[in-house]
Amino acid sequence: xxxxxxxxxxxxxxxxxxxxxxxxxxxxxxxxxxxxxxxxxxxxxxxxxxxxxxxxxxxxxxxxxxxxxxxxxxx
Amino acid sequence: xxxxxxxxxxxxxxxxxxxxxxxxxxxxxxxxxxxxxxxxxxxxxxxxxxxxxxxxxxxxxxxxxxxxxxxxxxxxxxxxxxxxxxxxxxxxxxxxxxxxxxxxxxxxxxxxxxxxxxxxxxxxxxxxxxxxxxxxxxxxxxxxxxxxxxxxxxxxxxxxxxxxxxxxxxxxxxxxxxxxxxxxxxxxxxxxxxxxxxxxxxxxxxxxxxxxxxxxxxxx
Numbered sequence: 001x002x003x004x005x006x007x008x009x010x011x012x013x014x015x016x017x018x019x020x021x022x023x024x025x026x027x028x029x030x031x032x033x034x035x036x037x038x039x040x041x042x043x044x045x046x047x048x049x050x051x052x053x054x055x056x057x058x059x060x061x062x063x064x065x066x067x068x069x070x071x072x073x074x075x
Numbered sequence: 076x077x078x079x080x081x082x083x084x085x086x087x088x089x090x091x092x093x094x095x096x097x098x099x100x101x102x103x104x105x106x107x108x109x110x111x112x113x114x115x116x117x118x119x120x121x122x123x124x125x126x127x128x129x130x131x132x133x134x135x136x137x138x139x140x141x142x143x144x145x146x147x148x149x150x151x152x153x154x155x156x157x158x159x160x161x162x163x164x165x166x167x168x169x170x171x172x173x174x175x176x177x178x179x180x181x182x183x184x185x186x187x188x189x190x191x192x193x194x195x196x197x198x199x200x201x202x203x204x205x206x207x208x209x210x211x212x213x214x215x216x217x218x219x220x221x222x223x224x225x226x227x228x229x230x231x232x233x234x235x236x237x238x239x240x241x242x243x244x245x246x247x248x249x250x251x252x253x254x255x256x257x258x259x260x261x262x263x264x265x266x267x268x269x270x271x272x273x274x275x276x277x278x279x280x281x282x283x284x285x286x287x288x289x290x291x292x293x294x295x
Contacts, residue, residue, distance in 0.1 A: 002105025037150060039111040040104060047105070 003047045017044055018071050024060035088194040089218045096192040103162045104180035116149040117212040121195040121205035125157045125165035129229045136232045138175050147239055151179035155205055159183040200226050209235060248293045261290040
C-alpha cells in the first residue's frame with residue numbers, strides 16, 4: 001500500500017491528506033487543502049477506504065476511529 | 076484437412092474522439108486508474124527504457140514544462156516496460172545527477188498491459204520497448220490527440236504545449252487553429268456548412284479571404 005511505510009507509519013502525503021479529513025470533506029476540497037493533485041487524492045482515498053481509515057457519505061470523506069488512531073501513531 | 080483457426084481478441088487501439096481505454100496500473104505514485112484523472116487533462120506518454128540517454132533528456136524536458144502544464148490543468152504520466160524499482164532508481168538518479176525532481180508518476184508496465192491497450196509497442200522498431208507515444212486525454216477521458224515518435228527521436232515539448240493550447244482554445248471558443256498556430260495568433264472560424272451560412276459568413280465581420288476562409292481573434 002503506497003500510503004503506509006513498512007513500519008506502519010503513514011507516508012508524508014498520506015498524513016497530510018488524512019489531516020484534511022477531520023471533518024467531512026469533498027475530494028476537490030481535500031486536494032486543495034493538502035496541495036495534492038486530484039488524481040493523487042482519488043488514488044489515496046481508495047487505499048484509505050480499503051484500510052478503513054476513512055468513510056464516505058454523500059461524496060464527502062471523513063476519518064474513522066481507525067484513521068484517527070493511525071494518525072496518532074496508535075493504529 | 077480442417078484448418079485450425081486461431082482467434083484472438085484484437086484490442087481496439089485508441090482513436091481520436093473516443094474514450095481512452097481504461098486501466099489500473101502500478102506507478103511510482105502507487106496504484107493509479109485512468110479515471111483518477113477525471114476533471115484534468117492528461118498527457119500519457121511512453122518511453123523506451125529507464126537509464127537511457129534520450130529518455131533522460133525527455134524526462135528532464137517534461138519536468139521542465141510541468142509547471143506550465145499545471146497552469147493549464149494538465150497532468151503528466153509516463154510509462155515504460157520497466158519495474159517500479161527501476162523507475163524509482165532512475166528518477167532518483169536524475170534528481171542526483173541533473174538536480175531535477177520528476178514530479179509525475181511513471182507506470183511500471185512490466186506485463187505490457189497498458190502498452191498493449193494503447194498500441195505503444197511498434198514491433199518494427201522493438202518488441203520489448205515502447206516507442207515515444209504521446210496521448211492527450213481531455214477532462215472527460217476522451218483521446219484528443221496522439222503523437223508518435225521513433226525510438227531515436229526525442230520529443231518536442233513546445234509542440235506538446237502548443238497542441239494543448241490549441242485544443243483548449245478550440246474547446247473554449249469553438250474554433251479551429253491554423254498551421255503553426257501559437258497562442259495570440261488569429262484562429263480559424265469553422266467553414267460554413269450551407270450556402271445560406273456561407274452568404275451570412277462574409278457579412279459577419281470576420282477577417283475573410285473568402286467565404287470558407289475566415290479568421291478572428293480570441294483572447295490569449
